Amino acid sequence: MAATDFEWERPLIELEERIRELESFTDQRGIDLSEEITRLKRRADQLREEIFANLTPWQRVLLARHPGRPTTLEYIASIFDEFVELHGDRTFRDDPAMVGGIARLNGRPVTVIGPQKGRDTKENIRRNFGLPHPEGYRKAIRLMEQAERFGRPIITLIDVVGAYPGIEAEQRGQGLVIAEAIMTMSQLRVPIISVVTGEGGSGGALAIGVADRVWMLENAWYSVISPEMCAQILWKDSKRAPEAASLLRLTARDLMELGIIDGIVPEPMGGAHRDKEATARNVKEVLVRELQVLEGMDPDALLEARYQRYRRIGAFAEGQSQELASRREDGEEGQVPEEAGLGGQAVTGVGSPPAPSE
Template sequence: MANNNLEFEKPLLELEDKIKELKQFMEEKDIDLTDEIETLKHRSAQLKEEIYDELEPWQILKLARHAERPTTFDYIDLICDDFIELHGDRNFGDDQALIGGIGKIGAQPLTIIGHQKGKDTKDNLNRNFGMAHPEGYRKALRLMKQAEKFNRPILSLVNTPGAFPGIGAEERGQAEAIARNMREMGSLEVPIIVVITGEGGSGGALGIGVGDKVMMMEYTYYSVCSPEACAAILWKDAAEAKTAAKALKLTAEDLLELEIIDDIVPEPIGGAHKDFTKSGELLKEAVLDSLQEVEQLSIKEMLDQRYDKFRRIGEYNE
């Protein structure tokens, strides 16, 4: 099994290993080390808060990319009482990197679309590491149009390093598919809730990223390009990725301050992968609260606010 521990978590993991050793020693030797163990547990809790309260952008990016983070299917299982997956773009094929279907959260029916990464190497190859082809974006649009027809809200879960840049994808109109989705999502007459659940990479994220409420989970990123690509372009050196990550302002806190997103969905301390159940509860609460807020608006108010929201991005004063 691959070691998915992150470098900045090392001091915490060493402390947790020490606690396990003391517990084992206490059981084997029948010696009471309760006080020592409790002291180490208290220190571990303090250290955990210190580490995750002061993460650098590069460290947050590492958490966003963590191989054990919940996928779109995981979140669907966690927040939905029922879900039916729908397939195909009715034009070319069925892209496994971008999935969608109809779900119910309690009594609330909704259409859910999202990028799907794999759980292992074989699954990732099948899912193309969450990098969608044009047929994936066209499938998503088909399902969103269906949602509008039957007056179902839309939940979009974004987790992709970017749209697939291969020759076949470009030949089938990758840029056109993403641009069309952005245009059409701007005028759909049903509420759209967007949540970045991991990576929010470039046009791949934007292709299903236009909504009335755009939120990011706490340890995720949303950026015009990856820090590695940015560093290669600006500094001609991918090793400057840490510097680029800071300059890109890609964290949830940065983007909330810049008013590019509307809210941050908290995660369990250490990241969503540490506690799937709690992560699902937090996401479900945020989605339902946002949906309730948007549903108070008339269709005209909703569309006007959606349009104004994206037109405001990039405004600045000199």
């Protein structure tokens, strides 16, 4: 078992090793073990299915953080025909934790932007583990505004633990620049597609994630807070992150159910790192399809639909729930029933992405 394999994959990996052994045995000694091999392969398929169809939210978080998971630049190399990386925020410096530039998607020029994690320790140090500083977000804003000037659609690939929580980052307005990035994206008159490829860490992810279409990879996560920090706040114990991961509802399927994302990009069995090219092909297919729809839209309609996409997100009760009110008067104050339905005039709006309105 390699260091980058997960504990829960162990039975499968051991079985795969056994199959390889038998196969090489067959080749070398000329003994026919095909019956046994077929049987074991069937068992392996079954096991694979069992393991990966029922991943816990925490297991998905770990897959999203797998060191071999494709990075933004790897996706860019696989998906686009050309790519010219552009640098700098024109104010302070170039942030290596955020990359961006002009690329061609099936011949069509687009602007691509995303945080970049390092492949090894050395690169990770240079890229600050993919945690952008304010200048990274300023570069993103600059490239987006540049794209708008030339009518280029914008694609953001999101894989970021969060905006960097450092002293200089605070000095240079980390919070302010995130707000500006969010506001800028809500106003751009070109199509925007975001794909959460790995980690979607809170404001640092949303700052490049306000889009007409948002997709997530099957094992990506996207949350208001990391499971570790959530566990720290709830139980003063970051080791209980696996429990927090379940509470936060941060998986692609959760966000689909909550009406936050438009679709889930399938990953190869075992995770994106098992077959990077296949993963990139799946992402590309979504980008091409969605772009085709969005490019047909009038910019005013596009902007209005984007506004409504976020306008309707939220869960609340509007107007009093009579049923609940009367129950409370019966002396149940402070006891909120586990499954109280919303009575009468109560309205709860959880955004579901609008259909393309053309």
